[in-house]
Amino acid sequence: MSTAADATVRELMLVMPRLVGRAKRTPPPEQLRDLDLAPRHLSLLSLLVLDGAMTVSELAGKLGVAPTTVSLLVGDLSRKGVLERREDDTDRRRRIVDISAAGRPAIVEWLSPGARAWRHALxxxxxEQRRMFVDTLLRYEQAVQPSGDDR
Structure with missing residues (x-):
């Protein structure tokens, strides 16, 4: 006997591969194609597009990873000219991370359709429903995440 939950699981099992497939078929702009960007790079870039410049610690907190992981990502993308680090005007010991002026137009153009689609869907x-939706996706991510994987 199939339950309503089983029907929902079935529907999600059909839609998720389509969503992932569409995301994978959305190529990065020409300027970014040779950068070998991974999902964690996209999460970091999305935060910087949506929330603006911030410190490595702030990025780490929002991404749910260690600051050393973010430092490695920032270093990698800084060497490639995608990100830039600058001193914090209020505390010169802190470094602020942002998307470089040269990289911003291509990154915004690439990520904007996804943000618009989420806004439309939500x-x-x-x-409360949006929070429940996000919490559900996070629980799903946790359930399918191999142990030891830090995203």
Missing amino acids: APLTD
């Missing part, structure tokens, strides 16, 4: 939901 628009009819209440704040």
